[in-house]
Amino acid sequence: MVRDQGAFKLHNPWPRIGWGTAAAIIVISFVLGFPVLGRYRPNDPPLDLWSAICRGLGITSDTRPAAESRPALRTPTQIAWTSSTLDQIAAGDTQHGGFIGMNCSACHGQGGVSPSSLIPTIAGMDPAAIYKQLDDYRSGKRLWGVMGAMAKALSAQDSADVAAYFAAQPGGLPTLSGNRVPESGRSLRQADPARRLVFAGDPQRGVPPCSACHGPGGFKLGAPALQGQHSAYIERQLGAFAQGMRQNDIFGQMRAIAKQLTADEMQVLAAYYGTRASAPEPGGVASR
């Protein structure tokens, strides 16, 4: 019964079985894995033999790591609050500005106090805010047909001059001082939703208080005062920010905030700021 004494002699049964099975498995798996199944792709026509083998080995025309997609750079505005910009605004010539401003009075009213509810009052508005909007209209960052055409006719120096002129006009918006206004009812427990949003915001939704930038009591460069502005105009701008139709807020903060507000809240906020012009609270706002 001496059989199969050599494990490597192929005339013995077990070496034949072992090597034969291994060879069969290798051949079958190669044929299936490379030329047969490797050809077919889910949504594209089958590959030729050579491409299928290369694909099986992981060699394709594109073996580099996927390039990161680079979205086009979009900036909300071209204005940057550099010292040269601020110097230019501060050096605005009111006399020349008054001359240019005659073009504006047809819509924005005599001396910048607008008679129309959808056109903002610009008398007394911070010159930097006016300058920035004119620049945004000129560069197409804020879109409105009439204003775009008007702004394109102005140079940067003209913008600074006209901004200085309207900022100096009386009877419009209050000057924002940045001084804190001592006022009761600034808490989150305030019942009136408009006052709550204006003075306390809504931290749970990431909404800061409006007054922090737009007053009363707060001031941020480039943000206009809102007290005395037309309610309908404010409401329309909040809607435009919320829907992304207006996109010239530098850090997207107005778009972020307006998206969080309900239509009712926009209305009461607009009404709150709009009516404050006619009936300012006693001792509330530092008036010019």
Added chain:
Amino acid sequence: MQNSSRLALYHYWVAFAAFLPAMVLGAWQMLMRSPLPAPLDDSNAYYTSVTLHGTAMAYVVTTFFAMGFGYAVTATSLRRPVRGVTAAWIGFVICLIGTVMAAVIVLSGRATVLYTFYPPLLGSAWYYFGVLLLVGGSMIWVALMIYNMAAWKRDNPGQPVPLPMFAITATALLWAWAASGVILELLGVVLPRVLGLTTQIDAALGRTLFSVTLHAIVYFWLMPAYIAFYTLVPQAAGGRLYSDTMGRLTFIMFLVFSLPVGMHHLFADPEHGAGVKFLQSFLTFFVALPTLLTVFSICASLEIAGRARGGRGLLGWIAALPWKEPMVLAVALSLVMLGFGGFGGLINMSYAMNSMIHNTSWVTAHFHLIFGGAVVIMYFAIAYEMWPRITGKPLRSKALARWQLWLWFAGMMIATIPWHLTGLMGQPRRVAIFDYNDPFVARMGPLVIISVIGGMILLVSAILLIVILVRSQLGEKHLATPLRYALAVNPPRYVPASLNGFAMWNAILVVLMVVAYGYPIGQFFILKSSVSAYEVTRQSIGAGVR
């Protein structure tokens, strides 16, 4: 013989000493990732715990258990003392030092890299050195197993090597092959970066090398259970092994087919082509063969035993089996879990189906069911069988042992079945904290809670195991009957050389490995790198460690 016994016993002690704390960590992890409140609610601690749990269970418990089992099998199946006992003790000490090193570093929070330590995750060099010592120390055991088998063959020319010895040598060879991947990864990829010799780390090469280890190591864990299936179960059931040749073929097939298949862990990786992945997926299917052979063989052996004990009819032999024997109960419970886990495994290894469950809890549930369930329950049964024979102190109560096995089975099923389901629902693995308020995650909440209950039952069962072993250890000494292995129905008088040694099978394995891994590893050197290497800038170790 006395020295070999003490050798086995010390290995078992270390294995079970690491097992219990790792169980506690596992139970805490289940609690942590569930909607229930967990003590020490900290996600960093979670990952540290996962690292420790994985390292302990996957490297320490299994390696020490397999080594101890190997020495015991060598001494009892060859019926002569283990050759090279001094080397064995040196290996034991090296492994122990490695274990302590790794555990201390992980506990100090300096190697939270999970037990797979996939780059570019990097930990302290001492952790990797600890793992290297543990794996390297076990190579002494590998050498001793081969040496003992070869020495016995030289002394008994023409005689068939006893099946237990043949199988444990297959296990040792399998472990040597498997460990080559992780050793190469540590020495060639990870440590050079950790020690600051390079600035880049090729994560893809590291993962590929680790995949050589990652599947075969599972079969290394599995082998002691299969050896028990073939050589201890028929004896405990009071019957005979259905076929000795089938046993040899099974262990040969495990050796050959569990290695060139690891890439089914990398189906979602970009560094390998679809053809190479398919090839290894195809090869993986052959791993099911030895398992199916074994299920057939064991059922046949149990039927022989049942009929010998007077069982009649189509299924009457099942009732006639000695169910009071822990070994017989364990094999039945193990086969049930092997069935469920095996079907899950078929999904994991199928190239297309894998994408449904890749990196989900399904995978974690799968390996807990198949390793923690089907395999570890056999470790328990082996301990109940061998512990009394080594110490001469029998178990105080076989009923308590049966309770422990039933609890383990119930706990594992309750823990892993819902765990599989959450995987199908898309729950990712290796995540510490889930936001159960999220509607997508919320529907997994109840299933995860059921899973936690299973985990707690497992913890109770693990404590019970230690209680049983300690009670036996503290008990009185009786004269123990020596361990006897099952005889085959037709005991082999002559075995062909190919089934009495591993030379040819190792040669076939070399060919298969070159086919399966030659190009996937070679491409990193031919094409420089298929994906760009990570620049790892994070300095993760202190200057003192260097």
